[in-house]
Amino acid sequence: xxxxxxxxxxxxxxxxxxxxxxxxxxxxxxxxxxxxxxxxxxxxxxxxxxxxxxxxxxxxxxxxxxxxxxxxxxxxxxxxxxxxxxxxxxxxxxxxxxxxxxxxxxxxxxxxxxxxxxxxxxxxxxxxxxxxxxxxxxxxxxxxxxxxxxxxxxxxxxxxxxxxxxxxxxxxxxxxxxxxxxxxxxxxxxxxxxxxxxxxxxxxxxxxxxxxxxxxxxxxxxxxxxxxxxxxxxxxxxxxxxxxxxxxxxxxxxxxxxxxxxxxxxxxxxxxxxxxxxxxxxxxxxxxxxxxxxxxxxxxxxxxxxxxxxxxxxxxxxxxxxxxxxxxxxxxxxxxxxxxxxxxxxxxxxxxxxxxxxxxxxxxxxxxxxxxxxxxxxxxxxxxxxxxxxxxxxxxxxxxxxxxxxxxxxxxxxxxxxxxxxxxxxxxxxxxxxxxxxxxxxxxxxxxxxxxxxxxxxxxxxxxxxxxxxxxxxxxxxxxxxxxxxxxxxxxxxxxxxxxxxxxxxxxxxxxxxxxxxxxxxxxxxxxxxxxxxxxxxxxxxxxxxxx
Numbered sequence: 001x002x003x004x005x006x007x008x009x010x011x012x013x014x015x016x017x018x019x020x021x022x023x024x025x026x027x028x029x030x031x032x033x034x035x036x037x038x039x040x041x042x043x044x045x046x047x048x049x050x051x052x053x054x055x056x057x058x059x060x061x062x063x064x065x066x067x068x069x070x071x072x073x074x075x076x077x078x079x080x081x082x083x084x085x086x087x088x089x090x091x092x093x094x095x096x097x098x099x100x101x102x103x104x105x106x107x108x109x110x111x112x113x114x115x116x117x118x119x120x121x122x123x124x125x126x127x128x129x130x131x132x133x134x135x136x137x138x139x140x141x142x143x144x145x146x147x148x149x150x151x152x153x154x155x156x157x158x159x160x161x162x163x164x165x166x167x168x169x170x171x172x173x174x175x176x177x178x179x180x181x182x183x184x185x186x187x188x189x190x191x192x193x194x195x196x197x198x199x200x201x202x203x204x205x206x207x208x209x210x211x212x213x214x215x216x217x218x219x220x221x222x223x224x225x226x227x228x229x230x231x232x233x234x235x236x237x238x239x240x241x242x243x244x245x246x247x248x249x250x251x252x253x254x255x256x257x258x259x260x261x262x263x264x265x266x267x268x269x270x271x272x273x274x275x276x277x278x279x280x281x282x283x284x285x286x287x288x289x290x291x292x293x294x295x296x297x298x299x300x301x302x303x304x305x306x307x308x309x310x311x312x313x314x315x316x317x318x319x320x321x322x323x324x325x326x327x328x329x330x331x332x333x334x335x336x337x338x339x340x341x342x343x344x345x346x347x348x349x350x351x352x353x354x355x356x357x358x359x360x361x362x363x364x365x366x367x368x369x370x371x372x373x374x375x376x377x378x379x380x381x382x383x384x385x386x387x388x389x390x391x392x393x394x395x396x397x398x399x400x401x402x403x404x405x406x407x408x409x410x411x412x413x414x415x416x417x418x419x420x421x422x423x424x425x426x427x428x429x430x431x432x433x434x435x436x437x438x439x440x441x442x443x444x445x446x447x448x449x450x451x452x453x454x455x456x457x458x459x460x461x462x463x464x465x466x467x468x469x470x471x472x473x474x475x476x477x478x479x480x481x482x483x484x485x486x487x488x489x490x491x492x493x494x495x496x497x498x499x500x501x502x503x504x505x506x507x508x509x510x511x512x513x514x515x516x517x518x519x520x521x522x523x524x525x526x527x528x529x530x531x532x533x534x535x536x537x538x539x540x541x542x543x544x545x546x547x548x
């Protein structure tokens with residue numbers, strides 16, 4: 001079963017109240033107050049150590065405007081659930097003639113929310129809406145075991161691999177990979193969790209799962225870390241002041257006491273979370289807000305563009321913002337993705353405690369610590385060799401070619417140890433019959449194995465305010481390589497891309513069967529320490545059963 005989009009809606013109201021200044025504090029286990037989440041709550045034993053400041057309301061023109069939800073947002077009714085889910089409309093990339101447009105430019109993306117969200121649909125016996133499937137997030141869900149960079153001056157390594165396409169016998173696939181150096185964080189983490197405790201978060205797959213996820217994270221904290229929790233529902237409340245990571249009992253007790261109820265003042269909570277994060281800033285360490293919600297902002301800055309603008313202004317504080325999505329029925333995927341992009345963070349969807357462990361424990365360093373900022377990729381294809389090319393995914397990450405060298409243009413950030421993978425489908429000259437033109441006859445140039453296929457360039461900043469550095473790599477042809485001889489990482493990325501494109505009902509994949517994708521994934525299982533590849537194979541088998 002698939003979902004049809006509904007018309008966009010809009011609701012907006014905003015109020016602002018924030019805490020400025022919150023220093024590292026000793027444990028106050030014996031004096032913690034009961035948590036009433038409908039009014040601002042502060043631990044009375046530490047009020048003298050906290051600077052509390054009430055900020056004025058925003059200008060009326062900013063606070064009471066009624067902007068509409070972005071026009072490219074699609075609403076999908078959810079069977080057996082109240083409400084509807086919101087996804088950004090995506091149109092698949094098409095084949096491009098490099099003689100007309102030789103450059104392909106896009107921002108990197110390390111988000112994985114789409115994969116886990118798709119898995120949630122499949123586990124419920126439903127095929128997901130096409131707009132819920134972002135190909136690049138399906139592909140980048142996996143660890144491909146790329147080799148680490150060896151240079152400290154170049155913490156991101158470029159590589160590529162080329163092999164025949166399994167779904168188009170006239171095409172090749174070019175896999176481009178970026179691997180970031182796994183730099184350990186030694187300064188500590190300053191984390192502020194902005195937790196949605198509104199009434200919409202009461203179901204088992206929302207706040208209860210979020211609480212269990214936070215308990216997992218707590219176990220990994222140490223004395224160098226600082227964690228605070230802001231809960232929002234009607235009003236935003238500090239339910240845990242900045243607390244040392246060594247005070248695990250205090251932290252776990254506050255998490256356990258979180259309760260759902262009330263409306264959602266997301267804008268209020270954002271302002272408060274930034275104030276706390278700024279007051280506890282760790283120079284050289286991790287400074288990040290993690291917004292955990294279903295995205296159902298019904299009070300405050302509910303418009304995507306309004307909240308995005310607010311967060312973009314906060315980027316100058318060097319505090320990143322990531323989002324953790326939970327639940328179903330009213331899940332606002334579009335909002336979650338836009339906010340994480342604006343906050344130089346990443347977006348994950350938590351559908352299970354296993355996914356929480358992946359994001360917050362197994363890949364914590366990559367989730368929290370960025371090593372490359374505003375990373376962009378530009379590929380120039382050689383029209384003497386390539387007749388056409390198509391990027392699989394990254395539709396909402398596309399950049400104008402001129403943006404590649406513009407350091408003011410925001411782009412994706414890459415975390416420590418993270419990788420970025422992108423796949424192009426390319427067709428060589430001589431493998432397709434050119435169109436016969438009335439005024440200009442075109443003769444294809446035959447494949448020249450000595451000619452370069454293309455040229456890969458990447459740009460990124462080593463510091464968030466620094467100048468970008470550019471690195472490049474020429475792509476030569478390998479006519480001897482077969483799909484069977486390709487690496488396991490190539491076959492796995494190809495299977496993941498095919499899975500996404502088939503779920504998106506791309507016309508090129510109608511004749512490529514689910515069983516063929518399963519067989520390809522099985523051949524690429526390889527090293528699978530945490531079982532993510534095995535789970536993918538099982539998910540493929542279930543998807544096949546649902547689509548028959």
